[in-house]
Amino acid sequence: MIKNVINYFAIPLAIGAVLYIALSTNASLDMSRYSTEGLELDYTVSRDLALNSNETKLSNSLNAQDHFFPFLGKSYIGFKEALAFKESRGDYFTVNTLGYLGKYQFGKETLKMIGIYNPNQFLYNPQLQEKAFLANAERNKWILRKDIKRFTGKSIHGVLVTESGILAAAHLGGPGNVKKFLRSYGANNFSDAYGASVKYYMKKFSGYDTSSIIPDKRAKATL
Incomplete structure (x- = not known):
């Protein structure tokens, strides 16, 4: 009986002692040592990290500049990744409403x-998609080699013509439509079903270094 009474009082006393020690320690702690006063704190977190991607979706009106991506500059890699983001937001496995496939939105005929010859295999093979992009660019560069030489550095309807702009526009509308645009000095400006035009692509993707793309009439994408 006496043992039970002792236990009854001992537990509250122990809890009280712990609380007293904790409070007295905290009271004597110099919090000024942990102050952030005077420090320059200017940290930002990208929208993609701040929001739960499983619960949020991108609005159609969201500008690409609201996102943060590794800076790739004006290199060939920067060129193809910028073009891929415009085409599909960089998604290898997407198919649009017109049946264009993958990261770079290729049509089956291209x-x-x-x-x-196997679109399904292509769609689920990122390595093949990267090779396809390069092969198509090489082929387009060969077809447009004379126009690249003739028009690079000139301005058409306020757009400075560059090799990368020509190749991007060829990816959008094919080399034939790029020739028509250049040789008509902008009068013939092809637009796709979503309203993107040769002129727009030529301006948006201007000034990248695409010198590593070798013109090749018979370029093929093989693993």
Whole structure:
């Protein structure tokens, strides 16, 4: 009986002692040592990290500049990644409403020209998609080699013509439509079903270094 009474009082006393020690320690702690006063704190977190991607979706009106991506500059990699973001937001496995496939939104007929006859295999093979982009750019550069030489550095309807702009526009509308635009000095400006035009692509993707793309009439994408 006496043992139970002792236990009854001992537990509250122990809890009280712990609380007293904690409070007295905190009271004597010099919090000024942990102050952030005078420090320059200017940290930002990207929207993608701050929001739960499973619960939020991108609005159609959201500008690409609201996102943060590794800076790739004006290199070839910067060129193809910028173009891929415009085409599909960089998604290898997407198919748009017109049936264009993958990260760079290839049409089935274009794939056949660079040696790819199985669209389903293409869609689920990122390595093949990267090779297809390069092969198509090489082929377009060969087709447009004379126009690149003739028009690079000139201004058409306020757009400075560059090699990368020409190749991006060819990716959008094919080399034939780029020739029409250049040789008509902008009068013939092809637009796709979503309203993107040769002129727009030529301006948006101007000034990248695409010198590493070698013109190749028979370029193919093979693993």
